[in-house]
Amino acid sequence: xxxxxxxxxxxxxxxxxxxxxxxxxxxxxxxxxxxxxxxxxxxxxxxxxxxxxxxxxxxxxxxxxxxxxxxxxxxxxxxxxxxxxxxxxxxxxxxxxxxxxxxxxxxxxxxxxxxxxxxxxxxxxxxxxxxxxxxxxxxxxxxxxxxxxxxxxxxxxxxxxxxxxxxxxxxxxxxxxxxxxxxxxxxxxxxxxxxxxxxxxxxxxxxxxxxxxxxxxxxxxxxxxxxxxxxxxxxxxxxxxxxxxxxx
Amino acid sequence: xxxxxxxxxxxxxxxxxxxxxxxxxxxxxxxxxxxxxxxxxxxxxxxxxxxxxxxxxxxxxxxxxxxxxxxxxxxxxxxxxxxxxxxxxxxxxxxxxxxxxxxxxxxxxxxxxxxxxxxxxxxxxxxxxxxxxxxxxxxxxxxxxxxxxxxxxxxxxxxxxxxxxxxxxxxxxxxxxxxxxxxxxxxxxxxxxxxxxxxxxxxxxxxxxxxxxxxxxxxxxxxxxxxxxxxxxxxxxxxxxxxxxxxxxxxxxxx
Numbered sequence: 217x218x219x220x221x222x223x224x225x226x227x228x229x230x231x232x233x234x235x236x237x238x239x240x241x242x243x244x245x246x247x248x249x250x251x252x253x254x255x256x257x258x259x260x261x262x263x264x265x266x267x268x269x270x271x272x273x274x275x276x277x278x279x280x281x282x283x284x285x286x287x288x289x290x291x292x293x294x295x296x297x298x299x300x301x302x303x304x305x306x307x308x309x310x311x312x313x314x315x316x317x318x319x320x321x322x323x324x325x326x327x328x329x330x331x332x333x334x335x336x337x338x339x340x341x342x343x344x345x346x347x348x349x350x351x352x353x354x355x356x357x358x359x360x361x362x363x364x365x366x367x368x369x370x371x372x373x374x375x376x377x378x379x380x381x382x383x384x385x386x387x388x389x390x391x392x393x394x395x396x397x398x399x400x401x402x403x404x405x406x407x408x409x410x411x412x413x414x415x416x417x418x419x420x421x422x423x424x425x426x427x428x429x430x431x432x433x434x435x436x437x438x439x440x441x442x443x444x445x446x447x448x449x450x451x452x453x454x455x456x457x458x459x460x461x462x463x464x
Numbered sequence: 465x466x467x468x469x470x471x472x473x474x475x476x477x478x479x480x481x482x483x484x485x486x487x488x489x490x491x492x493x494x495x496x497x498x499x500x501x502x503x504x505x506x507x508x509x510x511x512x513x514x515x516x517x518x519x520x521x522x523x524x525x526x527x528x529x530x531x532x533x534x535x536x537x538x539x540x541x542x543x544x545x546x547x548x549x550x551x552x553x554x555x556x557x558x559x560x561x562x563x564x565x566x567x568x569x570x571x572x573x574x575x576x577x578x579x580x581x582x583x584x585x586x587x588x589x590x591x592x593x594x595x596x597x598x599x600x601x602x603x604x605x606x607x608x609x610x611x612x613x614x615x616x617x618x619x620x621x622x623x624x625x626x627x628x629x630x631x632x633x634x635x636x637x638x639x640x641x642x643x644x645x646x647x648x649x650x651x652x653x654x655x656x657x658x659x660x661x662x663x664x665x666x667x668x669x670x671x672x673x674x675x676x677x678x679x680x681x682x683x684x685x686x687x688x689x690x691x692x693x694x695x696x697x698x699x700x701x702x703x704x705x706x707x708x709x710x711x712x713x714x715x716x717x718x719x
Contacts, residue, residue: 267688277532309674309677312628312673312674312677313669313670313674314631314632314633314635314636314669314670314673314675315632315636315667316632316635316636316638316639316646316649316669317649317665317666317667317669317673318563318666318671319666319668320557320649320652320653320662320663320665320666321663321666321670323637323659323662323663323665324467324663382665393533396530396533397533399534399536400533400534400535400537400539401536401539402536403536403538403539403637404536404537404538405640405652406538407649407653408653414536417538417539417542417543418538418639419540420546420641421542421545421546421641424546426546427547429542429543430543431545432539433536433539433540433542436536436539437534437535437536437539438618440533441534446535448562
């Protein structure tokens, strides 16, 4: 196991190692090279867990960073509507830049590190989240706002207790879109040597290692669906009134 | 890092020439983009417009969008190039792994095209459709005279989203041995001495993306009727809703 792990660390195809005595040739051996291979899942579990973990870390950090930047930006735009064109236009232009071009353009600033990938992905999230926040806040009915003001709510309390909760469904929908596309985009980070499961996909393609390629790809899609389902759950739990309104 | 070297590389005529120069790669990638967009529009638009006209298949439009977002571009490209078909063989003027690249591009272009076109037709008010039928229009005439003109701006917005999406995906094709400008980026990162070339390639890809996006915006503006002006209150209301739908529809699938 440690030998296999060491070999895989070096990026060498496992089949160059002679089959262990007393064991059949694993189905990922170059002579067999199955697409779906239980032996691969078992023997390379550490590598798969490590890549998936780093994939999740990159994704979550990027989405949270994007959210942390989007909230003040959205509030600023609301305070100064003149800025809306600049902020939305600028972030849309950024969004247009393909990830394979954006990551390299960040390298002079941040080097070949996870930071480069996280910042690039956070910038993409920013576009989606600023829009979602603005749309969500805009959808709050004016009379609700007036009623809260009439009850003596200050602007901070109005935002935290009334506007943000009511904007939450739209914001969370934006967060879902941002998260799912970030999971997919993280793979491109492999161009600057940091891509979570993308590294396995690249390695699987380069070394014609079918099991590695397919497993990492499927894990990517599953991860996106899993995080999406988690956010749906958060959406349900955090906006119980939405369901009550629907059932009543 | 050396931005000067990057600029020198971009302005040196020699780096634009040759089979792996910037010129060839740029033309190849544009060719891929245009072909894939045409195929995706040819396949996706009839389906979406028909589904929108009959008001059926909305779940398909939504699920396609979700699927397109969750499947990593890079993974799909790698798998297609690795399968025995389409594989990574030379494909006409599209270069190595051309067919695999085209298929992946079409796959990622279809969701925005279908979703936007479907919504565009659905957003046409039902009573306008009924009025046209009451005037004796056939179903084809209802589509031709009422639905199509009103849906056009949103249909074009879908094509514009797809265009940018396809360009981005075409860049990634180089990561799996495919054609296009991504090769300059990939090779530049593989070799420390050519890092400035990677930057130059990235800059070129980014600039072309912005140019394509702006061109799409111009076309969209050209087919969108002006907001202000006369017309019945209904028509104004309709236009306002169309406008807001467009601003609410960001590109949801970066690549």
